Amino acid sequence: MNNLISFIEKNKEKHLEELFEFLRIPSISSVPDNALHVRECALWLLENIKNSGIEDCRIFETEGHPIVYGQWLGAGDSAPTVLIYGHYDVQPVDPIELWKTKPFEPSIRNGKIYARGSSDDKGQVFTHIKAIESHLSTFGRLPINIKLLIEGEEECGSNHLEDFIKDNKELLRCDTVLVSDTEWFAEGLPSICYSLRGISYIEVFVTGPNRDLHSGTFGGAVDNPIFVLANMIAKLKDEYGRIQIPGFYDDVLELTIEEREGFKKLPFSEKEYCDDLEVDGVNGEFGYTTLERTWARPSLDINGFNGGYIGEGAKTVLPSTASAKISMRLVPHQNYYDISEKITKYLMSIAPPTVKVKVNTLHGGNPVLVPRDSCGVKAAMLALESAFGTKPVFMREGGSIPIVSTFLSELESPTVLMGLGLPSDNIHSPNESFAIDNFYGGIKSSAIFFDEYSKICKTD
């Protein structure tokens, strides 16, 4: 074990340099024009996995961005198998002008690696690859069988991974799925996440007149699509923050008293939360705390609104169209197909007859609740504690990793969410970062996890 840790220590710089190479590739997956960069990133990753000692690796093409797969099965059938899932694609970078340093030119400031994807998810998934390399270089083997499944479409809905999993159940068969794509509750407080929110993401288009009109000539007699859409959006929630879509809360699993107690024990300061965001207060569903609202209650956000003239100066136009991107975060046991249908029906029902409304479902994923008592979770608790010197806490997360629910349903494998991010990482925002200590510590905790897992989790 000491040899393993000292190998990791010795290779710190090399591992960081490799991560920087990984981060320099602008693998934004939601912009079709950027597909070549995403592929470039997949090929770089494949090469790195091979160089890390996993020769049995390859690219799986999809109708979208490629999937990177690798496996080391040298521990034999008697040993358990862990499937490590992550993604190499990243979020868009706009508003670009708010980045202190360029999003794809990684740089280090006060102990943090700044770059798009540093925390979500390149930095996190890369710790496992380096942990595997450390085992193989030190012992020539791993204590368990490992499978790597790293996709390039997580930030645009994992549109093709679900089918891939359904079509490759045998290839992907495993005892546990290990995912590092979540956050710690706080800096210095390792955390195991046991629930993720799902998502339903739609786009609504409102069309009024067949052309842009002069707001002087027509204003007052013709419905304005922006005004109409704003009105429809205003009808999505009431003044208590309750979402007004009929049947929206039907399948919501209420929090247990134990969970609410647990949340209250966590070191959370609403004042610090607001100060960090520079807002004068939080606001959300009446009757719930901030942690409950973001972890265990569904939410609805307008992610984008576009209509009329948004350039400099004034244009007196009554626009022909307006559109909005709307996403809802879902909690157990809501289903995203069901919710997407319900919001579509509702939007249609509240649209005035003077406009045409079209709703597109952009993507979705179901919420997840994972067992807290699996042997995988136990191994993760031990690994994090010995790597970071602090006992981990249990938490939920407001974000979504849609595919995790597919692992449960298709592979029937429990998932362990052993995240390494920090709340201050600014994922999906300008100046995304990843703490260097969590990168190095993450390589250790992953390496130790393999060891602990091999002891605790025997195959039956």
Added chain:
Amino acid sequence: MNNLISFIEKNKEKHLEELFEFLRIPSISSVPDNALHVRECALWLLENIKNSGIEDCRIFETEGHPIVYGQWLGAGDSAPTVLIYGHYDVQPVDPIELWKTKPFEPSIRNGKIYARGSSDDKGQVFTHIKAIESHLSTFGRLPINIKLLIEGEEECGSNHLEDFIKDNKELLRCDTVLVSDTEWFAEGLPSICYSLRGISYIEVFVTGPNRDLHSGTFGGAVDNPIFVLANMIAKLKDEYGRIQIPGFYDDVLELTIEEREGFKKLPFSEKEYCDDLEVDGVNGEFGYTTLERTWARPSLDINGFNGGYIGEGAKTVLPSTASAKISMRLVPHQNYYDISEKITKYLMSIAPPTVKVKVNTLHGGNPVLVPRDSCGVKAAMLALESAFGTKPVFMREGGSIPIVSTFLSELESPTVLMGLGLPSDNIHSPNESFAIDNFYGGIKSSAIFFDEYSKICKTD
């Protein structure tokens, strides 16, 4: 008189070619980067005015775009003076993809000149310059004194013209202001407009958190600026189309019974109106007809809304900011300073404490009501009838020419709105056009107007 008309007939092609040159210059005034083209247009116009026989002409610089001025005072002090106002700047062209031919490459299809500015206002103001040229070439003189005031900022608020007029009252002194920047009620139905709506144009900015946030991590606990702004916008009107800004209707002059009767007599078909716009119905302030709503009732439109991610695909962002451009059309005797103040106060009052709101006034202008019995109007009626062979009707217009109210207050001169546009001209929209017959006929009616005016309107 016959010589005058035959000169105009003989020079049709030359005049059209000159108009095309005028239209080719992309004098969009609302985009700061475009200032050089606006100046290029002013210089071209100055040259054309000089070549038309008005040697006493010059550019007046402003802090914005230049003003083109010219005068011919050869009729002497005993003769009356008409000030012709117009503008050489044009609206932006987006959405550019909807133009059948390029906006600044004029082309003729089925009797119409297609180009940005063809109707609003280059084509209309140019008829007067060619009418002056026709008089001077035919008779070596004009029957009245003429002053030309052609600005380059009408489409962005005429920000510097008001001060210019106040500072140059003596230079601009006149008996009547003649403006051709309005529309006929219908093709083949020459119209004199006696009222214009004013405008108050503001932009509102809503800022929530200090950075874009992950909608999964924060969604449900932090107010979303787009949602907040949509809610504020929804509160601007009630379900009867009544604007909810306190005191908004205080100064509104109600329609007279005679006006409402007059409007009803005009050949207006709501079905054709809707069919043209491809909407299933009109909508507006309860209790008023479409003509009343657009001509004599104030209105409120959202001209642009911008917030969050509006690119392709999905981005799960809870944005930091959202903004909207909002304009209100005003009717006599509303005042735009007063209305801009009232909406600003109202928006501030309905904003939740969780966001910061900033309101900028982009521009404004007061509504206008001109006397229907002035000698200028009489001369215009005769000129239009003899040039187009049809007795003109009286109408109002929903659009704004803010500066007309300044002519009344500062120069104490009645304005004559002798427009030449058609409702089908698509001003402010893609594929703007100007009927060739109205261009040629407009040169005649302008030339005849000078003559009639000199007979009817004696200086006292």
